[in-house]
Amino acid sequence: MKQVLITDDDSNTRSLLGHYMTREGFRVLEAQNGHEAMNVLAKQGIDLAIYDVMMPEMDGYALVEYTRRNYDIPILLLTACDQLSDKEKGYLSGTDDYVTKPFELSEILFRVKALFRRYSFASSDKIRLNELVIDRKNYEVTDGDEVLLLPLKEFELLAQLAEYPGRVFTRDELIRIIWGTDYNGDERTVDVHIKRLRKRFSFQDRGFSIHTIRGIGYKIEVSSR
Structure with missing residues (x-):
């Protein structure tokens, strides 16, 4: 059973969401502030977290x-x-998705299920983007019988984005993941490698596209076929 953490200082919101998510088959844990959530x-x-932005002591961001x-x-x-600036701040902090209040409970459910589908890609050494297969273990990209040779950093960048289709990664986040925290270059390195990819x-048509999220970073979207 998937465990979902709901963190909100409003007890009514926690109760409403908790009851609904429990009814939908999830085990729900609650916290009323950030420090409780950390504990x-x-x-x-925890398999998935739902956080309110406006909370005392530690905000959602x-x-x-x-x-x-x-x-x-x-x-x-x-x-x-x-506001767009609020959404930008949310994505820059590292969230995967963003829902404004008031919301429909059914919307929360389909967004939660979509997030679980995205993250399921990370459980395998092989990531599929329609016909394209990214083999993280052997550092190979194949399209049918064709093997595509990618430079290491391009491969790692493509694999990182492809693990979580639809999720926005900031440039800084990609630098830390792909190049490491001790990298002395700037974020334009990411832009250059994205351009090459x-x-x-x-x-x-490879069945996917890399989208620029202006002022934030990049994400991969997979087309339906």
Whole structure:
């Protein structure tokens, strides 16, 4: 049974979401602030986190940043703010998805299920983007019988984005993951490698595309066939 952590200082929101998610087959754990959430994360095997933005002591953005540094789980932010700058701040902090209040419970459910589908890609050494297969163990990319040879950093960047289709990665996040925390270059390195990947796969439809999220970073979208 998947375990979902709901963190919100509003007990009514926690109760409403908790009851609904329990009814849908999830085991729900609750926290009323960021510090309680950190304790739950440390003691329980949480599979997905839902955080409210406006909370005392530690807001949702800071909690997302803490979670992203220490756990590899999908995160959904809830907020009453619907300005583009608020959404940008949410994605920059590391959230996977963003829902504004008031929300429909059914919307929360399909977003949660979509996040679980995205993260399921990370459980295998082989990532599939329609016909394209990324073999992380052998550092190979194949398209049917054709083997595509990619430079190491291009391969790692493509694999990282492909593990979580639809998730936005910031440039800084990609630098830390692919090049390491001691890298002395700047974020333009990511832009250069993304440009090369786009050029490499532009001559025919590969069943996916790399999207620029202006001012933030990049994500991969997989087309349906």
